[in-house]
Amino acid sequence: MIYICLYVFYYFCWGISEVTNYRGRAILAIGMLPFVIVCLFRGNVGTDLFSYEHLVALYSRPNSYNGSEPLFYLMVRWINSITNDNKLTMRVVSGIISAIFIIFFLNSRRGSRFVFCAVIFPTLFISYTMNVNRIGLATAIYMLAGIHERRALESKALIRKMVSVGFHYSAAFFIGMDIFDSRAKNSRHRLLISTGIIAGLVIGSYFLSSYLEGKFSMYRNFSAPSAFSGLSLILEFSGLGYAILSMSTQVSGSRGTLVRSSVLFFAFFVISRYSYSGLRMMDLVVSWLTIWICRQIENSGGKLSRSGKLVLLTTGLIVVSGNVFGYYAAYGQGESPFLPFNWISSIAL
Numbered sequence: 001m002i003y004i005c006l007y008v009f010y011y012f013c014w015g016i017s018e019v020t021n022y023r024g025r026a027i028l029a030i031g032m033l034p035f036v037i038v039c040l041f042r043g044n045v046g047t048d049l050f051s052y053e054h055l056v057a058l059y060s061r062p063n064s065y066n067g068s069e070p071l072f073y074l075m076v077r078w079i080n081s082i083t084n085d086n087k088l089t090m091r092v093v094s095g096i097i098s099a100i101f102i103i104f105f106l107n108s109r110r111g112s113r114f115v116f117c118a119v120i121f122p123t124l125f126i127s128y129t130m131n132v133n134r135i136g137l138a139t140a141i142y143m144l145a146g147i148h149e150r151r152a153l154e155s156k157a158l159i160r161k162m163v164s165v166g167f168h169y170s171a172a173f174f175i176g177m178d179i180f181d182s183r184a185k186n187s188r189h190r191l192l193i194s195t196g197i198i199a200g201l202v203i204g205s206y207f208l209s210s211y212l213e214g215k216f217s218m219y220r221n222f223s224a225p226s227a228f229s230g231l232s233l234i235l236e237f238s239g240l241g242y243a244i245l246s247m248s249t250q251v252s253g254s255r256g257t258l259v260r261s262s263v264l265f266f267a268f269f270v271i272s273r274y275s276y277s278g279l280r281m282m283d284l285v286v287s288w289l290t291i292w293i294c295r296q297i298e299n300s301g302g303k304l305s306r307s308g309k310l311v312l313l314t315t316g317l318i319v320v321s322g323n324v325f326g327y328y329a330a331y332g333q334g335e336s337p338f339l340p341f342n343w344i345s346s347i348a349l
Helices: 002-019 026-041 049-059 070-083 086-107 110-130 133-150 154-167 171-181 188-207 209-220 231-245 254-272 276-299 306-329
Strands: none
Touching: 002 026, 002 110, 002 306, 026 086, 026 110, 049 070, 049 086, 070 086, 070 154, 086 110, 086 133, 110 133, 110 231, 110 276, 110 306, 133 154, 133 171, 133 276, 154 171, 171 254, 171 276, 231 254, 231 276, 231 306, 254 276
């Protein structure tokens, strides 16, 4: 019931903001605050939380680095050296992700803020702060790169993108999509940067080959949960595609971006019929395209049409409904399920 209450309050605050034509951020921030409280003070809640707490214990040992994401490893070791408590360490990580989300919200323009509030926050915040923390950190940091691009701080934007890879290697896919989609393909400066990034990824893959091979083997052996797996991602991708096509102020090359993303997305959908890795890649395409829309609104003057906004809002509501249904469907399953919900009761201070 707690998740339903969170979303009802969030959309209630958003409704007040829209009805009153309030252009500030305070009302929406109030709607987001309960989510932050829940993620910080939750008990044994979140599918991967149990695994992460054990990972913190592993990382705290001497010579424990195993080729995993280096910045996440270093951050967790540093936090745990201060807290000396695995549970508290993971709540601090959740707090950092929450703070990055809020920083993006406070610094984004009105148009991209709508995309954030309609799709990104409601569909991803709980998952990123309470479950898949590494990809949550990576995606949140990658989002901030768009703010730097808007301010013509390309070097800082590039650093943000590279840092995101250090928190989850999947963020390299975002960078690859940026390079693939770049409209400045003939720019010598962009070509040099792209070559350097690709070389870095190749070299990194060589030195981390055993770790990456283990990850690929794990996902290759996982089949998709059911024949309906990925349908919510298809719905979300379709909503994003409509929003791009219906932009009242079109961005140069946006249709080409949608076509290229569609080819990749449906190729991964075919793979998902045989392997769980396809679902993960579909999710990455959806995440990248969502952030791409925000960046085009921020940097290139893109403007969503009314129908585009309605579709995004509806898409977000449907995905949220599916997520909440999934929490109830998996009630009590695993070491740290989303339900039953409980508050944290023991932290060594």
